[in-house]
Amino acid sequence: MSDTSPKRLGKIPSIRRLPRYLKCLEEYDRQGREIISSTEFSKDLKWLPIVVKKDLQIVSPPTKKRTGYDVKGTIKAIERFLAWENPMPTILIGVGHFGMALLRYGKFKGVDFLASFDSDPAKEGLSVGGVSVLPMSGLEGFVRTHAVEIAVLTTPGDCAQAITDDLVRWGVKAIWNFTSKRLSVPDGVFVQREDLSAGLAELTAKIKHIQGVEETSL
């Protein structure tokens, strides 16, 4: 049970903002810019300079004294911190509408979608966003052969725990959980649950309680 993150991980909200820093820096890089001042960076991100400074401290970005952040170096530092330099072998299980949307999006850094799996025989052999749909009977062999590290779960909730138990037994280290269920996993396995209700709560609470505040967390 943990309410705060271990020191070496840094603050979760900062980590969640890192992809946006990355996106913005990559845009500077495409424009051929080598250094970005912290003032301009924070203005483009629409976050306060102090937030930007504190967030980036966790990745120890290379800075040039008095001139700002080194664009390429900071990109590398963020990618290194997030382990996004070498995309991890990843599969997706449950090729419904949501699973298809994720596969088609295709722009996630850090993950390398090797295959997807679905129990519906009609989907077998399809290619979604360039990723093949395979039958569930092939799951164990595939996970073991390819040393799959991350499984994205977009199945109905009622089979989520059973699939997770299997995946963990076969060596999967992390579950990105989009199902309606919370999952139990042994120590050393990570679950990231995405609960869209959380975002909706944030939105409706803002509508009710505040006026005239800009887009905040992401």
Next chain:
Amino acid sequence: MSDTSPKRLGKIPSIRRLPRYLKCLEEYDRQGREIISSTEFSKDLKWLPIVVKKDLQIVSPPTKKRTGYDVKGTIKAIERFLAWENPMPTILIGVGHFGMALLRYGKFKGVDFLASFDSDPAKEGLSVGGVSVLPMSGLEGFVRTHAVEIAVLTTPGDCAQAITDDLVRWGVKAIWNFTSKRLSVPDGVFVQREDLSAGLAELTAKIKHIQGVEETSL
């Protein structure tokens, strides 16, 4: 530009956890339980008692001295805080895979999906999760007639800002933004952006930096 929330809103992470409290309390209610001790509640949630206590302070839940939280009363207090007592008139724009997944999910509290809109004539007249798909030409009339408050945006990124500008002009108060673009809106309009990369960053950072930590934020 804001880095922290105004006092009356409370902390964003606490607000994002409220839907889980609600779900858990509704389960107690179904079981006929009237009071839940804070110890048991925190155990079921797998969050530390101090986290539960602090989170719930923002909704001022009714408690029974030394016995715990009043189940029905706390449900009401959370729903009131989130403005989920009376679902807001809501539409969804962009009925692709992701939009369909959201409409079919159908369990979002606080929003009342009145209709969805898509520019593809082939989708016109479909019903997805019980919600009709209407043509974009009918958007303005619909928004004005039904006093739509929330628009869920699941369109491609390149048209997101233009649609948002229209929606705001027609009176929409809040955008739940699932597109790849950040949106600019005037004061008094709220945007909640969902960036799935944020969750992925959290997951891969945990894999890289910590071992044996349980599921945290949601």
